Amino acid sequence: MLEINNLTVSFPVSHNHERAYQHPDQAPQNVQPEASASQLTVLNKVNLSVQTGEIWGIVGESGSGKSTLALTLMGMVGEALQQGSIKFKGQELLENSPRCWEKLRGSAISMVMQQSGEMLTPTLPLIDQIMEPYLKLYPRQKETAQRLGSQLLRRVGLDESYFYRYPHTLSGGEVQRALIAMALITDPELLILDEPVSSLDVRTKSDILNLLTEITAGRTVLVISHDLHTVKRLAHRTAVLYCGAILETGPAADCLQEPAHPYTRALVRAYPTLEGARELQGIRGEFPPLNQRPEGCPFHTRCTQSLDICSWQRPEPVEVGRTSLEHTSPIGNGRRQIACHRAGVLELLRCENVVQRYKLDKKQANSEPGNNYLEAVSGVSLTLREGEVYALVGESGSGKSTLGRILAGVDRPYRGEVFFQQQPLHKMFGAAKKEQSRNLQMLFQNSGEALSHRLNVHELVSEPLQIQKIGDPKSRQKAVRKALEWVNLPVTGHFLHEYPHHLSGGELQRVALARALVLEPKVLIADEPSASLDASVQAKIIKLLLHLQNERGFALILITHELALAAKAGDKVGVMYQGKIVEEGPPAKVLRYPQHWYTKTLTDTDTDRDLLIGDKTIPHPKSAG
Amino acid sequence: MRKRLGDYILAFLIIIMLNFFLPRLMPGDAISALYGDALMEMSPQTEAYLLERYGLDKPLGEQFGLYISNLAQGDLGYSYYFRAPVGQVLVGALPWTLSLIAISLLISALAGIIWGVEAAWRRGRKFDRASLVTIMLLNGVPGFVLGILLLLIFGFYMPWFPISGGASPYMDYSGWEQLWDYLQHLFLPALTLTLVQLPRNFMLMRSSLLAVKEKPYIYTARNKGLRDRMVRYRHAARSALAPVITRLGMSIGLLFTSVLFVEIIFAYPGLGNLFYLALQHHDYPTIHGCLLLITVCVLLFNLLADLLNQKIDPRLRELDARQLLERA
Ligand SMILES: Nc1ncnc2c1ncn2[C@@H]1O[C@H](COP(=O)(O)OP(=O)(O)OP(=O)(O)O)[C@@H](O)[C@H]1O
Numbered sequence A: 001m002l003e004i005n006n007l008t009v010s011f012p013v014s015h016n017h018e019r020a021y022q023h024p025d026q027a028p029q030n031v032q033p034e035a036s037a038s039q040l041t042v043l044n045k046v047n048l049s050v051q052t053g054e055i056w057g058i059v060g061e062s063g064s065g066k067s068t069l070a071l072t073l074m075g076m077v078g079e080a081l082q083q084g085s086i087k088f089k090g091q092e093l094l095e096n097s098p099r100c101w102e103k104l105r106g107s108a109i110s111m112v113m114q115q116s117g118e119m120l121t122p123t124l125p126l127i128d129q130i131m132e133p134y135l136k137l138y139p140r141q142k143e144t145a146q147r148l149g150s151q152l153l154r155r156v157g158l159d160e161s162y163f164y165r166y167p168h169t170l171s172g173g174e175v176q177r178a179l180i181a182m183a184l185i186t187d188p189e190l191l192i193l194d195e196p197v198s199s200l201d202v203r204t205k206s207d208i209l210n211l212l213t214e215i216t217a218g219r220t221v222l223v224i225s226h227d228l229h230t231v232k233r234l235a236h237r238t239a240v241l242y243c244g245a246i247l248e249t250g251p252a253a254d255c256l257q258e259p260a261h262p263y264t265r266a267l268v269r270a271y272p273t274l275e276g277a278r279e280l281q282g283i284r285g286e287f288p289p290l291n292q293r294p295e296g297c298p299f300h301t302r303c304t305q306s307l308d309i310c311s312w313q314r315p316e317p318v319e320v321g322r323t324s325l326e327h328t329s330p331i332g333n334g335r336r337q338i339a340c341h342r343a344g345v346l347e348l349l350r351c352e353n354v355v356q357r358y359k360l361d362k363k364q365a366n367s368e369p370g371n372n373y374l375e376a377v378s379g380v381s382l383t384l385r386e387g388e389v390y391a392l393v394g395e396s397g398s399g400k401s402t403l404g405r406i407l408a409g410v411d412r413p414y415r416g417e418v419f420f421q422q423q424p425l426h427k428m429f430g431a432a433k434k435e436q437s438r439n440l441q442m443l444f445q446n447s448g449e450a451l452s453h454r455l456n457v458h459e460l461v462s463e464p465l466q467i468q469k470i471g472d473p474k475s476r477q478k479a480v481r482k483a484l485e486w487v488n489l490p491v492t493g494h495f496l497h498e499y500p501h502h503l504s505g506g507e508l509q510r511v512a513l514a515r516a517l518v519l520e521p522k523v524l525i526a527d528e529p530s531a532s533l534d535a536s537v538q539a540k541i542i543k544l545l546l547h548l549q550n551e552r553g554f555a556l557i558l559i560t561h562e563l564a565l566a567a568k569a570g571d572k573v574g575v576m577y578q579g580k581i582v583e584e585g586p587p588a589k590v591l592r593y594p595q596h597w598y599t600k601t602l603t604d605t606d607t608d609r610d611l612l613i614g615d616k617t618i619p620h621p622k623s624a625g
Numbered sequence B: 001m002r003k004r005l006g007d008y009i010l011a012f013l014i015i016i017m018l019n020f021f022l023p024r025l026m027p028g029d030a031i032s033a034l035y036g037d038a039l040m041e042m043s044p045q046t047e048a049y050l051l052e053r054y055g056l057d058k059p060l061g062e063q064f065g066l067y068i069s070n071l072a073q074g075d076l077g078y079s080y081y082f083r084a085p086v087g088q089v090l091v092g093a094l095p096w097t098l099s100l101i102a103i104s105l106l107i108s109a110l111a112g113i114i115w116g117v118e119a120a121w122r123r124g125r126k127f128d129r130a131s132l133v134t135i136m137l138l139n140g141v142p143g144f145v146l147g148i149l150l151l152l153i154f155g156f157y158m159p160w161f162p163i164s165g166g167a168s169p170y171m172d173y174s175g176w177e178q179l180w181d182y183l184q185h186l187f188l189p190a191l192t193l194t195l196v197q198l199p200r201n202f203m204l205m206r207s208s209l210l211a212v213k214e215k216p217y218i219y220t221a222r223n224k225g226l227r228d229r230m231v232r233y234r235h236a237a238r239s240a241l242a243p244v245i246t247r248l249g250m251s252i253g254l255l256f257t258s259v260l261f262v263e264i265i266f267a268y269p270g271l272g273n274l275f276y277l278a279l280q281h282h283d284y285p286t287i288h289g290c291l292l293l294i295t296v297c298v299l300l301f302n303l304l305a306d307l308l309n310q311k312i313d314p315r316l317r318e319l320d321a322r323q324l325l326e327r328a
């Protein structure tokens, strides 16, 4: 029904940036069709294909060009230079004359505009304004218009007492309802909703969302919102817009639950969920201003996995098959496309069926006849993606640290395989091995206390560089300072020459962290990074770790025995019990709808849990086989 | 609105008080302050009669009572220059002035509003720039110069219109002829007054519309596919009108000063001319009467503007016009 091809929209700079309402015949006819330096490109080669009956959700940060896209479809950006093509039912819209646009607007395509103050004319009673689009189409049918208007107003929840009220006596929610009624009065073929609920309070929001769910059923709709929840609720399919470019398209539920593109992932991470306890992480870096839009992939200035090519070549959208979720939309083919040179968020670390067992000494073996081995890890598979925080939670002895050491390449598994960047981790040698050990760092349990007491801070932090033979003393010194700054430690000469026994527990832990980060690894496996510290220092270290994770963009496996911490920190939580991962998923899901009985006991209150453990309801792993 | 009405009544009372007390509180006796030069021509009997009639030798309180009751009967004193009661003199002059004001106000408001809307809608484009230049030029010419120019051009060089008076004297016109004669005499003074007011009305409407033009509801109106003219007048101009009308109401006082010189230039027999003559001849009772009538007129026009505004703009039924001005 709607085909948008290579749509590029740029505004002339001279217009002192105000969004002036432009007279239709004011459109610059004599502008050269190439974007000059005095043009601000707001939409850049947008492609979108909307089928009849589909509901599309357009998401993206503020300023990404969502409203501009909508207004372009309405022919409301007369002053802008528009290239490409918009085909609506086979008719090219960009060639429309102002008259044609006037005919189309409010009849075949209707839009509910983004709320920005007085949306309704203050001097006309409500119902008159609702009727106007209909009367424009059928000037003589005042009675029908009146009837339809009343019906629609009632349908959106405004009864007779509202009909002749003036806009200044209406609340924001009521105005929004009225605007929806107004857009529907001509029964448009395409309905555009620009931020339909963003400016409303929570109650009104959910009311209007319910209303919209009801109204949009069976229609062709574009829903624009920076609110992922709204899009999830209303849309079948979604398109992710960033700096005027579409980076990901696909079924709404899939894209927003299992984002494939680094930007979508960052957007989802930054989005607060009501259900979740997860700590918010903003998208690192700043949203680029209009006049400094990056070349190449628009996201490369903030992407944690960008390559050289990203900064000069724009990635073409390609199909990806990562639809692990069952997609339920009645329409659409489940196709998913992303524009990324690296085919989306990279997989950094993956292990398959990892088993680790330790030989028991005689005394223990005797008590368990016929079984001389203890299986600490029994068949674990997990995947860690670029920039992800995987929180591994489980009680002590469940095999977390053992698994951590295997993943870090410190120990060899008894069975199973670990892949680092698709390469088998335990079969690497030479340069590859060196590269791997630099990129995969582990922060051991109690690593702060384990620091050698014979080395001072500087020596401690620069040691990994020395071992890896990276840089000369001067560049190492610089790297050390940088690492210490990341972890908020002083870089004074005095501190650099301090020995560990003079430092506090929190400082030691930070030094250990700096030691792990000085190599700028891609993956950090942190085993109980804060367990031995008091609560306040603990919180600080975790905050620091997560902040660094977000800023530096490394992937993090956070091993902890506290579910609360795991849920707050992780993008994904894995619950480990008796050497197995018994449950895995986004924290909100794991916390609220635990499937495995062990997780259920964890999510109960602490006292309950203690009771259970005290009762020995949970068999100790060592006693089991 | 009831509150606003109270304001008007209060203002009216204050004006009456001022009119009563000011001359009486001046140094010297009240009768010479009230009648001035005319006293010299008066016989002692008339003087005594006046003293008696207006109780000028009585205490102030009593005088005020008498004053009010006289006022209620339309008695504003006696003009020795015109040899008639002041009330009668004023009533003779008032219709001329009122028709002058009404016609020029109406035309200058309509023209200013439409012109302002069209210019603002095309902000920064040729039409707007040309309009601005024209308006600036017009505004630069002082009102009386404009009047004299029109008088010279259309009265002397191209004698299409009569140059003085409100009607041709000693002619026995009837019906339509009479009306035509009135209109001919009215034309030049009314044109001058219209041109004097036009720049302000234009600028007011233009700037008010410029503010409204950026309002979200204009986008809404356009977005629902309305014709441009509909958006411009039904949605934009209507919403932009209230501040303009309020300002118009507030500037009625100024308009009366313009009326003064226009009537003098064209010897138009209205209040302005009357006032001028009274001033020249130190006819104090007439002067006071004129002032009182003019201030009452100004108040009435303000009231009218208020009522009109409330009809046009529902927001004003609760808000004060001035608040709206501040918001805009
Ligand atoms: N008429 C215009 N002239 C110049 N720049 C414009 C114009 N309209 C929009 N822009 C710019 O285009 C960019 C995208 O604006 P747009 O309104 O489409 O963003 P958005 O994605 O809808 O954001 P939000 O979520 O805040 O509504 C912004 O930087 C904005 O300043």
Ligand code: SF4
Residues within 6 Å of the ligand: A262, A263, A297, A298, A299, A300, A301, A303, A304, A305, A306, A307, A310, A315, A339, A340, A341, A342, A343, A344
């Ligand atoms: S990897 Fe490159 S192309 Fe992909 S999102 Fe990052 S910067 Fe863009």
Ligand SMILES: [Mg+2]
Residues within 6 Å of the ligand: A066, A067, A068, A114, A194, A195
């Ligand atoms: Mg927007």
